[in-house]
Amino acid sequence: MSEPSLSSASSAEHHIPLPVTLITGFLGAGKTSLLNKLLTRSDASRIAVIQNEFGEISIDHELVLREEDGIFEMKNGCLCCAVRDDLIRVLETLKTRRQDFDRIIIETTGMADPVPVAQTFFSSIYIQRDFRLDGIITVTDALHLPRQLAETAEARQQLLCADLILLNKTDLAGDAQISENLRLIREINPEAPVVPCTQGNVSPEQLFNISVFHPDRLHGIEDSFDHQPHAHETSEGHEAHPKKHTHTHAPEAVHSAGVSSFSLSLPGEMDLERLDAWLGMLQMLHGGTLYRMKGILNLPDEDRCFIFQAVFSVIQGDFGRRWKPDEARLNRFVFIGRNLNKQLLDEGFRACLVQPETAG
C-alpha cells in the first residue's frame, strides 16, 4: 500500500470539522473582554471570530484586539434570528479558508437567544461535516445578574443552554452577592460548571473542548423559551419568521419586552466634560431603563479615539486606537435599554458636541 501523499494528508485534515465555541451572555457581562483575553495569546492567530451586535452601528469589532482579518462581522440585527442566513454565509467563507483556522469563536449579542444559533450547526449534514459545535459558554455579570434575570427572558435562556458558565466581575460583588448568584445560576442550570473570574481571565483549557454536544438538548431548551417577547419589529414590516419573529434592519430594534437599541453617528468633536455631566444626569433620571451604552468618540486635539462604555451605572472610558488618516472622525454611540426616548437621547448627545464659536 502506498504512503498517503502530503496533499491527501492535508485534505483529510481539512475535513476534520472545525470546532465552534459560542460565547453568549447578557449585555455588558464581559464577552468581548473574554474574547480579548483569548485573542491576545500567542497561539490566537488561528482563531476565527464571528461577531454580531445589537444596534445598527458597529462598535464591537473596534473593541476586539485583533487585525481585521480573521474577524467576520454580521450586521443587521440579532444573530439568533434572520442573521442565521448571514451566519451560514460566513461559515461558507470559512470553509474555503479551512487551512487558516483551527477554531471559530462566535460572540453573540447580549440580547441573543443562543439556541437558534447553536441549532444552525445541526441544520444540515453539510454544516455538520465541516463544523462541530464544541460548547456554549455563558458569561454572567456578578454585579447585575439578579436584575437581568428578573427583567429579561434572554438572560435566563443564556444560562439554561450553557455548557460552562463564567461568573465574571467578581471584583465588583461581595461574598453574599456571589453566593446569591451561584444559587440563581444553579436553579436555572444545575449542571454546567461555574467558574468565577474577572475580566474573562480563564485559561483556554477550561473553555475549549468542553462538550459532547447533542441537538436533543437544544430542542428541550427551545420549547421552554417563549419566543413571543423576543420580537424584532421593523418599520419595513419585514417578517423573518412569520410565526414567531419580525426582524428589523431599521436603526431601532425592539427586543425583549421593549428593550431596544438606538444608535447615533455624528461628525464633530465631543466635549467629554459635557458628555460626562449629561450621562450622569441620564443615569440619575433614566438609569433604571438604560442597560448598556457604548461609544467611540472624537475628542478635540487628540489623535486617538476615545472608547466609552457603561453597563447600567458602571461607567468606563479609555483611549483606544489612533484614527486612521483617511477615516471620518465620527462620534458613534449606541444606547440599549427599555423604552428609550430617542428624541431625548439624540438632542442630549448632540448638545455635548463642541459648539462652533458663535460670531459677534
Ligand SMILES: Nc1nc2c(ncn2[C@@H]2O[C@H](COP(=O)(O)OP(=O)(O)OP(=O)(O)O)[C@@H](O)[C@H]2O)c(=O)[nH]1
Ligand atoms: N470591574 C470589572 N469590569 C469588567 C470586568 N469584565 C468586563 N468589565 C467591563 O465591563 C464592560 C463591558 O465589558 P464587555 O467585555 O464589553 O462586555 P460584553 O458582554 O462584550 O458587552 P456587549 O457586547 O455590549 O453585550 C467594559 O467596560 C469592561 O471593561 C470585570 O471582571 N470587572
